[in-house]
Amino acid sequence: MIKNGKYFLPSPPEGSDFKELFxxxxxxxxxxxMGADGFPAGPWTPELLAEAISQIDSNRIGVDLRTVQLWFQENDKGISAANIRWLARVFGCDDPIATGEWQVALSAAQSRLTAKRRESKRTGIDDALPGPNPAPFSTSAAATEPRAELARDTDAAEATRRLSLARRSEALFSHGSPLNLPASVFAGISALGFLSFMLGIHNVKYARADGIVKQVGFLWAANWTFVFMVFLPLFLAFVSELVTSWKYEERPKLVGSGNLGESFHTWEAVIDASSYSFWAVFLICVLFAGLFQWIGVCLIPLIKGGGNYAIDWGKLAIIRPEAISVPTEIAFTGVAYVYMCLCFYLFFAGLILLYSVIDDLRKIREASKFRSDIQRDPDLDEAGFRVMRWVFRCTILGVLIATVMKLQSSYLASDGTNIVTWLVGDLSSAVYERAHAGNRFSYRLPTHFSSLLIAISACVVFLHGAIRLGVGRQSQVPLWKMSAVVTLLVASYLLLDTFSGFSILLGVGVLLATYGLVDPGFGQGSASKLGNDQSVS
Known part of the structure; x- marks a missing residue:
């Protein structure tokens, strides 16, 4: 039978315990x-069943994979009343009447398992102890111990799941629409833009000590507008697409085709293994990139002055108190830096997930090769190339984010009146072969350091993927092209504002990067069988 597009079997008559029925x-x-051919998709595995239960809308905490694995194993472990409800929803195909019947059947089966377990414990005690009437409390304790142990294991597993930053971060990328995170980031920067407009700091100029009038409005700050409106949303969307595709489509297919089955590690185990990385990144982003940087760069200069930082929208109250007051500036910068540090946590969490997918695919390839006589599985090569396409896109966006951050920081120290005229002036100085010497101020530029961390992190993930996956010969040419584009982008980042005409190198790199976002295979993927992955790449 088919109910709601799923394979339905009616609940059986009484007689079996939970283990037999399940x-x-x-x-x-x-x-x-149901499969496309009209037949059932196959048996449940612990990973698939745990994922199906966790995706039930009303199930907020889901179910731990270890708990589901206990149901499949030959042991005395049963099922809790709460999980009976969710398992009945799955077996009942989300049909209210069928779910109710399955709930009754599962509850009765669990009761029979408990009675059978109690009887076996009593029989064991009767055989071990002399005399016809062993102490009553012994039987009760023996029957209660397995239930208490199961409850402790389940409660501990669910508590760990609730407190897992790694699991929650991964869920942000893999649950729901891939547009959820990009839309949230875009909505946040839009709200800050409207707030800056209402405060009157969206389009503000000030006269520097050398007489140059500079544009320092919030909406003119490229490291906020371009990064959080364009590059970071695209990065998060690409990571979400890759993680979702890998978790629900690619990984189950590769694990099943490689006959790895339940003996292979689960995706949840991969995420849990990176728990310390997620916490380390979270603390660094919140404490150092957020709180400490806001205190040092904005709060202290606004209250006490000094610091030798370039004047921008965040320190405008120091020289333009008529435009915005110090308390208002402190509040606005505080909100902006909280938003920024959370966004950059999402960025680094995305890089951790990219690394996890790469490492997971490498382990699957090694395990599959070890278990079979085939030296190289074409499906694994295709999967490796698809993964590298997404990693390349994300690497490009990471380096572009770092470049825009450094570009804005360099502009504040330059003699340009705004960032556009500054770049145009550098371009004209190279075209017409004239020196573009100007007054520059020696400021402390912490953004140079933070942008370098972002660029290095993005490139390390790409390099890790290129080395670890070692995809097939058909993808070697596109991989070299990807590496060349990344190298050009990194060079343009490092050489930014170091010589007249740096904008030409930057423009070439941006053009190639833009093409790479659209066609990461640079024409090779569509010409070969590796390009027949339109639904994934």
């Missing part, structure tokens, strides 16, 4: 979506 219907694939 084993039979999980092997039949009850509640799994």
């Amino acid at each position: 084993r039979r219907f999980a092997a039949a694939g009850a509640g799994r979506p």
Whole structure:
């Protein structure tokens, strides 16, 4: 039978305990979506069943994979009342009447398992102890111990799941629409833009000590507008697409085709292994990139002055108190820096997920090669090339984010009146072969350091993927082209504002990067079988 597009089996009559009932219907694939050919998609695995239960809308905390694995194993572990409800939803194919019948059947099966377990414990005690009437409390304790142990294991696993920053961060990228995170980031910077407009600091100029009038309005700050309106949303969308595709489509197919099955590590285990990385990045972004940087760059200069930082929209109250007051500036910069540090946490969390996908695919390839006589699986090569396409896109956006940050910081120290005229002046100085010497101020530029960290981190992930995956010969040419574009972008970043005409190198790099975002294979992918991945890349 088919209910709601899923393979439905009616609940069985009474007689089986939970282990017998669950084993039979999980092997039949009850509640799994129907395949394109009209046949069931196959049996349940612990990973698939845990994911299906966690995706139920009303199930806020989901279910831990370890708990589901206990249901599949030959042991005395049963199922809790809360999980009976969710398993009944799965077996009942989200049909209210069928779910109710399955809930009754599962509850009765669990009761029979408990009674059978209690009887076996009593029999064991009767055999071990002399005399016809062993102490009553012994039987009760023996029957209660497995339930208490199961409850402790389940509660501990669910508590760990609730407190897992890694799991929650991964869920932001893999659950729901891939547009959720990009839309949230774009909405945040839009709100800050409207707020700056209402405060009157969206388009503000000030006269520097050398007489140059500079544009320092919030909407003119490229490291805020371009980064959080364009590059970071695209980066998050690409990471979401890759993680979602890998988790729900590519990974189950590769693990199943490689006959790895339940013996292979799960995606949840991969994420849990990176838990310390997520926490380390979170603390660095919140404490150093957010709180400490705001205190040193904005709060202290606004209150006490000094610091030798370039004047921008965040320190405008120092020289233009009539435009914005110091308390208002402190509040606005505080909100902006909280938003910024959270966004950059998402950026580095995305890089961790990219690294995890690369490492997971490498382990699958090694395990598959070890278990089979085939030296190289074409499906794994294709998957590696698809992953590298997304990693290349994300690397480009990471280097572009770093470049825009350094560009804005260099502009504030230059003699340009705004960032556009500054770049045009550098371009004309190279075209007409004239020196573009101007007055420059020696400021402390912390953005130079933070942008370097971003560029290095993005490139390390790309280099890791290129080395670890080592995709097939058909993808070697596109991979070299990808590496060349990344190298050119990094060179334009490092040489930014170091010589007259740097904008030409920057423009060439941006043009190639833009083409790479559209066609990361540079024409090679569509010409070969590796390019037949339109749904994924």
